[in-house]
Amino acid sequence: MIRVLLVHDARLLRSGLAELLGKARDITATCTPWRSAERAARATRTDVCVADVDERNGESRDLTELMRHTSPPGCRLLVLATAGRPGPLRHAFEADALGFVNKDASPDQLLTAIRQVAAGERFVDPSLALGFLQASQLPLTQRELSVLSLAAEGASVAEIAASLHLTNGTVRNYMSAITRKTGARNRVDAICIAQRSGWL
Amino acid sequence: MIRVLLVHDARLLRSGLAELLGKARDITATCTPWRSAERAARATRTDVCVADVDERNGESRDLTELMRHTSPPGCRLLVLATAGRPGPLRHAFEADALGFVNKDASPDQLLTAIRQVAAGERFVDPSLALGFLQASQLPLTQRELSVLSLAAEGASVAEIAASLHLTNGTVRNYMSAITRKTGARNRVDAICIAQRSGWL
Structure with missing residues (x-):
């Protein structure tokens, strides 16, 4: 069985x-x-x-x-x-x-x-x-996707940090890297790009 | 039966x-x-x-x-x-x-x-x-939600217009109304607000 x-x-x-x-x-x-x-x-x-x-x-x-x-x-x-x-x-x-x-x-x-x-x-x-x-061509790491998913659900930097056991500064660094890598204008734009592309 | x-x-x-x-x-x-x-x-x-x-x-x-x-x-x-x-x-x-x-x-x-x-x-x-x-408290009409849903899927104004049998101008008017009613900074922000609120 x-x-x-x-x-x-x-x-x-x-x-x-x-x-x-x-x-x-x-x-x-x-x-x-x-x-x-x-x-x-x-x-x-x-x-x-x-x-x-x-x-x-x-x-x-x-x-x-x-x-x-x-x-x-x-x-x-x-x-x-x-x-x-x-x-x-x-x-x-x-x-x-x-x-x-x-x-x-x-x-x-x-x-x-x-x-x-x-x-x-x-x-x-x-x-x-x-x-x-x-x-295989997805520009973000799994950790960056986790940060972005939580942001997409409306979590604050502090909430994301607590949820993933990171410091607030590290979360901010991840968000900057995400915005840069996706070519987004800002955090909100990055979330939309990720959702449209099926990354989240 | x-x-x-x-x-x-x-x-x-x-x-x-x-x-x-x-x-x-x-x-x-x-x-x-x-x-x-x-x-x-x-x-x-x-x-x-x-x-x-x-x-x-x-x-x-x-x-x-x-x-x-x-x-x-x-x-x-x-x-x-x-x-x-x-x-x-x-x-x-x-x-x-x-x-x-x-x-x-x-x-x-x-x-x-x-x-x-x-x-x-x-x-x-x-x-x-x-x-x-x-x-009942949702600020957008069903038509506005349809426009916004298509926009969230990445459709252009022309594509939304064709899909809903509207003119491009009407779609732009809907998008302006949506941005205003949701208090969003722009279209992308409106999409994120709507997704977070469970409207789409």
């Missing part, structure tokens, strides 16, 4: 996905929202963790933290992603995701991907290939 | 939702992405159309157009919405939606809502109530 932990914030959507997985005889699925994902990962023995990477992209440590808490430690990560959003894709890559499935894939494709990832093999949805190319 | 047409762009997610609905003996569900929703609405006899209103909020005519094409004409609209996003909620209200279900609801709540809406009764998820109040 492949034990899957399914992480998605909208209960209706994660229940639906769990229902799809439940039809496969070789898979048992447990599902959880992000806020209790680490606890669930510790409490449940998991072979493959399936997470919607479009959510929570602001908190770049989340996926890595989540995987650190999975039991047993060898658990694999498979992410559900959207074409045209290179930011979350790179985030997943940096968290050592082994599987990348398009949210527009068929249920059968998801099952195939889960089985492949459970066997330790990489799975990349061909329709996400362009996103990987875009991700 | 209640005939449900389920509209969601991500195939995995709509398949999962269809699977949930399929477990109820009094419901049959057909599902479709937005791009073929009108065709599906014409081709399939539908009692309740269930649509994820967080998607496609830029094109404000979509929900109304969709309902105009449903067969039979008396079909009811139930939307899946997110708390804290008053924009899509108002859009659904203006498209005469009868049901409003939180995406974080349980599968049973969705089934209850579908049965109630199919019987011609209104269903409003209590957890969305605050969003309605916020929607």
Whole structure:
């Protein structure tokens, strides 16, 4: 049996996905929202963790933290992603995701991907290939994207600093670097450029 | 039997939702992405159309157009919405939606809502109530929100004009009104304010 932990914030959507997985005889699925994902990962023995990477992209440590808490430690990560959003894709890559499935894939494709990832093999949805190319050209580091995501949610410099365990000065330096690298007129412009480009 | 047409762009997610609905003996569900929703609405006899209103909020005519094409004409609209996003909620209200279900609801709540809406009764998820109040205080008209949504996606004035069947001058007038009403410094700032406030 492949034990899957399914992480998605909208209960209706994660229940639906769990229902799809439940039809496969070789898979048992447990599902959880992000806020209790680490606890669930510790409490449940998991072979493959399936997470919607479009959510929570602001908190770049989340996926890595989540995987650190999975039991047993060898658990694999498979992410559900959207074409045209290179930011979350790179985030997943940096968290050592082994599987990348398009949210527009068929249920059968998801099952195939889960089985492949459970066997330790990489799975990349061909329709996400362009996103990987875009991700490789993304001008901002993951840390800069985390700072910018929090700014986009309306957080102040002090709030961003507290959230990412940085000093206010360091956050300001990141914001200057972001504005410069994106060629933005100011911070607000940088946020818009990043959102339009699918980086956040 | 209640005939449900389920509209969601991500195939995995709509398949999962269809699977949930399929477990109820009094419901049959057909599902479709937005791009073929009108065709599906014409081709399939539908009692309740269930649509994820967080998607496609830029094109404000979509929900109304969709309902105009449903067969039979008396079909009811139930939307899946997110708390804290008053924009899509108002859009659904203006498209005469009868049901409003939180995406974080349980599968049973969705089934209850579908049965109630199919019987011609209104269903409003209590957890969305605050969003309605916020929607009533939203300073922009639905038309202004459509213009701003397209601008947020990176469309030029000419592209927005073509998409909404307006002249370039009218679009510029809308943009000025939007900037003034939101107290924004400029167009880019207005987009950020709107995204942070959950209007788009």
